[in-house]
Amino acid sequence: MKKYPDAIVLLNETNSSLTRKEHIPLFIATINGIEEIVWEIINQYPHAVEHLNEEGQSILDVAVKHRQKNIFSLVKHQKIPLARLHRVVDKKGNTLLHHVADMEHYRGGTKPGPALKLQEELQWFEQVQKVIPSHYVTLRNEECKTAKELFEESHKDQLTNAQKWIKETTQSCSTVAALVATVVFAAAYTVPGGSDKNGTPNFIDSPYFLVFTVSDVLSLASSLTSLVVFLSLLTSPFELQEFHFSLPRKLLVGFTFLFFAVITTMLSFGATILILIQSERKLTTLLLSIAAFLPVLVFAIMQFRLYVSFMGSTYNILRITVKALPPFLAPCLPREKKLRRVD
Numbered sequence: 585m586k587k588y589p590d591a592i593v594l595l596n597e598t599n600s601s602l603t604r605k606e607h608i609p610l611f612i613a614t615i616n617g618i619e620e621i622v623w624e625i626i627n628q629y630p631h632a633v634e635h636l637n638e639e640g641q642s643i644l645d646v647a648v649k650h651r652q653k654n655i656f657s658l659v660k661h662q663k664i665p666l667a668r669l670h671r672v673v674d675k676k677g678n679t680l681l682h683h684v685a686d687m688e689h690y691r692g693g694t695k696p697g698p699a700l701k702l703q704e705e706l707q708w709f710e711q712v713q714k715v716i717p718s719h720y721v722t723l724r725n726e727e728c729k730t731a732k733e734l735f736e737e738s739h740k741d742q743l744t745n746a747q748k749w750i751k752e753t754t755q756s757c758s759t760v761a762a763l764v765a766t767v768v769f770a771a772a773y774t775v776p777g778g779s780d781k782n783g784t785p786n787f788i789d790s791p792y793f794l795v796f797t798v799s800d801v802l803s804l805a806s807s808l809t810s811l812v813v814f815l816s817l818l819t820s821p822f823e824l825q826e827f828h829f830s831l832p833r834k835l836l837v838g839f840t841f842l843f844f845a846v847i848t849t850m851l852s853f854g855a856t857i858l859i860l861i862q863s864e865r866k867l868t869t870l871l872l873s874i875a876a877f878l879p880v881l882v883f884a885i886m887q888f889r890l891y892v893s894f895m896g897s898t899y900n901i902l903r904i905t906v907k908a909l910p911p912f913l914a915p916c917l918p919r920e921k922k923l924r925r926v927d
Contacts, residue, residue: 640674681731796855803848810841
């Protein structure tokens with residue numbers, strides 16, 4: 585804070601509640617996401633959070649507009665001023681929830697893919713809605729629009745892009761799942777090494793034959809399961825609220841089964857090669873194993889970030905949902921491991 589002495593002086597000029605100042609350093613730091621400066625100013629001058637800008641917006645409004653979630657959480661934990669800040673209505677009649685619909689300052693989000701970006705916006709809307717009074721949800725601004733109506737209107741283009749992306753992704757994954765299912769189904773009737781006149785596989789005593797059989801069955805089951813999930817995804821309603829949890833969850837399940845199907849398919853392929861070659865050289869076995877799992881490794885690397893994002897979003901929603909359940913729905917929880925409240 586030694587680098588910003590003018591900012592401290594400006595913020596300390598008045599101690600009045602909810603005063604309006606232009607070019608308040610606290611707001612500038614909030615817009616640019618400089619958490620250290622925001623924290624230091626609030627720590628030294630707690631009343632600074634009650635300043636309003638020329639548009640009648642508080643620091644919470646500015647943080648919400650610019651998607652500065654860390655700063656929003658920081659101010660939210662200031663219990664005393666929060667009681668007034670979350671009731672602030674700006675000069676245009678916009679509440680704190682109306683500012684979630686502001687796309688002018690939207691910078692693209694932090695997650696990959698249009699569907700996850702839209703999910704992130706829906707989660708942000710829900711997070712802000714928990715802060716404001718319940719009756720503020722139905723308030724209308726000067727344009728006679730509620731926060732939800734304004735959100736739906738401003739996110740139309742993002743919804744269209746998300747619908748297009750998830751349809752194309754689902755169709756591509758369905759094709760891959762069907763291809764894997766076809767390959768492993770055919771492999772089940774083509775026993776490696778052939779069979780004798782009684783129909784018994786010639787290499788039934790080989791340890792790799794059991795690996796081939798188990799991996800082939802698991803691959804077929806996983807690929808068909810993922811195919812069913814993707815087909816159900818294609819027939820789902822692509823409404824705005826469906827992107828909050830339902831569609832990402834289905835896509836995550838489909839991805840998981842498809843990835844497992846690819847792994848078991850390559851495991852089955854590797855076992856087949858080892859059965860036919862019957863090599864005792866460890867180097868040969870190692871090279872064949874690496875070659876067999878190379879497609880799996882490439883697939884995992886290419887889709888890792890997207891998969892982790894889906895996993896994280898779904899886990900957070902499930903965690904919040906479970907913690908919101910009544911106590912009688914979770915009777916098996918130990919007393920010392922009670923669920924903690926999520927702010």
